[in-house]
Amino acid sequence: MSIADELATVYDAKSTEEEMYKFWEENEFFKADETSDKPPFSIVIPPPNVTGVLHMGHALDGTLQDILTRYHRMSGYEALWLPGTDHAGIATQAVVEKKLRAEGKSRFDLGREKFLEETWKWANEHKSAILNQFKRLGASFDRTRERFTFDEGCSAAVKKVFVDLYNKGLIYKGAYIVNWCPRCMSAISDIETEYETEQGHLWEISYPLVNEQGAIVVATTRPETMFGDVAIAVHPSDYKYKDLIGKKVYIPLSRREIPIIADEYVDKSFGTGAVKITPAHDPNDYEVGKRHNLKPIWVIDEQGKMIDCPEVPEDIRGLDRYEAREKTVGMLSYNNSLIRITEHEHNVGKCQRCNTTIEPLLSEQWFVKMEPLAKEAIAAVKDGRIKFVPERWEKNYLGWMENIRDWCISRQLWWGHQIPAYYHNQTGEMVVAEENPDPENYTQDTDCLDTWFSSGLWPFSTMGFPNTETADFKKFYPTSVLVTGFDIIFFWVARMITMGLEFTKKAPFSTVYIHGLIRDEKGQKMSKSKGNTIDPVNIIDKYGCDALRFTLTSLCTYGGQDIKISDERFEYGRNFANKIWNASRFVLMNLDGVDNNNIDMNSLTLADKWILNKLNDAAKEVNENIKNYRIGEIAHILYDFFWNSYCDWYVEIAKIQLQNPEQKLNTQRVLRYVLDMSLRLLHPIMPHITEKIWQLIPKQSEFKAIIKADYPVYEDKFSYPQESEEMELVFETIKSLRNVRQGFNISPSVPINIEIRAAKEEKSVFEAVVSYIKRLARINEIIFEDINSDVPKKSAACVVSKSRIIIPLEDLIDLNAEIKRQEKKLDKLTSEKNSLLGRLNNEKFTSKAPKEVIEQSKQRVEEIEHQEESIKELINNLK
């Protein structure tokens, strides 16, 4: 009993995956050698959050990176896929704070040092969890090089970059209006703010003039900010308010006096044409205030509560901003200051992390001056040093870069890279340096850096930077390609390009491969709150890892469209894996007695040549497509080749050849060779099953593992275009005969005989494949007759190319049915011919179309005419 006989008829994904991954790890096949002479291929993983769990987006992203890594590893490159995680400032701090809250504590109870200790502990516990989940995906990344955005090396890189940028004048500190999240209690950057349309109100409030009759009515969406008003602005050319400019009004409720000013910022046609100016709590108002030298007044604090200060009426102080709004409106109404309320739809900024409504807040923050840095980042994409796939994302990237705004990098958090700025305890003097100049007398800035600041350095901080002389940096930087979704082009890709160019003078990668986002079956974004997530680990448990990978890969279109998935879609990959498994079982079971020699190229049958030619074409196309990042396409090519060519036809024909003592040995070699190569071609997509089977194949050479085997490429010696075309003729014959059988309801168990009336040039082909036709179309006897000999009365017929196949049916045939069948075919051919003739008779076509097209059309017409004639003859014979 051979090993193949012991293999189950259903592929057991789980045990294979465990066994193979262990095998790869034990043999350190994922480890990249920085001293290798091979050309480098490197990818750094988009580091998943240390707080995270594996989701479908990771599964897709990881699969694509693994495919590229495995492909290049097999194609003569020293391939490195570098894994790691992101400390994820806000997200991680939030999780730990939540944990503390459950214990009735806040981070302030612990104090910064103790809190960080707790968070480090937590992070260290969770750091490898998500990467261990990536292992279930078959990820062939090099864990010996695993990094963390908050590890020592990354921290050194962050300090170096910060100090350098500061010294170059590209980092500055100042008071500006920022997006403030009252829940995170921190500033966030512009791109971390997402806008949502909300149905709100526009309140019109009357501000009475000082020392005279009358009032000015302003419209606002945020009445609670009125206590921070420093002016009312109108448009300078607005005749309604011309006489009021320069006069003073009282703020209702608080009775503070403020001036009426003129500023072009005001839109005359909106609301009442008069705007209240609150510089501390609105970005536009801040600009207006600056222009008019008005001192901002803060009325809302970091938690979104009304400040306890003289400007805020006592009843309002300490209230949450929404309670304050309600109360203010009530008081205004009671006071007859509220003129009108209208429904108003407007956009409200939300914190990307926690969806809390952003409070624009004037505060002291650190910024990166982006414009000077963006110049090179724009040039690198425009001149082709970096290319986006698909190309359209370049436009998106450039559009953002060309309108870049300064990047607020300070966060009022504890978990993260603390800003390397130190203040003298007495004088307040500030020193920006990698180390504290004098810990006795200087205290470090309490703010942390935006997580993306450290992620932006990832491609080179992981390679040794600030030391650019490390073996890894020299061998693997710049990296080859960055694989990610379009949602983080601005957050991450743009920053890496900017920082990479500034600090290494090189683009951190030459290609940015952007794939679509995973969505649920209705096209909705997956999220825990919607409850529509599909857990990749569940899919792996249910269908197998290779099935998941194959399905996801097959859904990756070149255009990078979003991918809609449901559980059932993974049946596609599972069924294919099972097919591979069973076809392999068949081959393995039929290799008894095979030698170690290569295929004897001199005794190939027509079918052998055909499958070798097909395999060769597939290898060629796969290599071309993978190089062009048409990764979904390779799944389709290999599926079609393996299933429709190898399994459906070649394996079936091999069964016949194996029974022929003269053909047996070489057929075994061809079966083995094609299986071997197919598995290699498939390995980057379906690593486990291919490795498992490959190691069961008795082989000529002593490869240790498929993961290290050479990837197949096109080889001239396997090119048989002529023979392949002849073979297609055979397939057409067999299909036609099956069609007749089915059409006349002839059971497979009923033997039939046929006569082949071959055209001269096709006769030898038919003679060579008699055994195939007999077996695959279930024919009892085949007689060769002259093409012009009489056709028996009661028979069906097929016209194949220039030859005819006659199926004498005697009583079985319904003559009318056969006539109808033939007439239908004739109709089809005739209409095709007419359309072609229409073209050929069009002088414009014949004079303008390329010669090949004209020639092709003529040939096809000839072919059709020949077949038409045959069919007509056959019909006449039936009548």
Added chain:
RNA sequence: GGGCGUUUAGCUCAGUUGGUAGAGCGCUUCCCUUACAAGGAAGAUGUCGGGAGUUCGAGCCUCUCAACGCCCACCA
């Protein structure tokens, strides 16, 4: 307000220099043929969103309209 994407078989989607449309699932009929019923065989199914244009010829190029989706900007 600006930009991008999508619209092809009942469903989900491919379609690479313009040459009369493909896959998977589903559907119909037949088959447990010694790798596989998660399988095999044979089939049916499309005015390629509407309109106009360029061209000998358009799913593919140009314009326009429509629907849906996304991104950016953000007038209180």
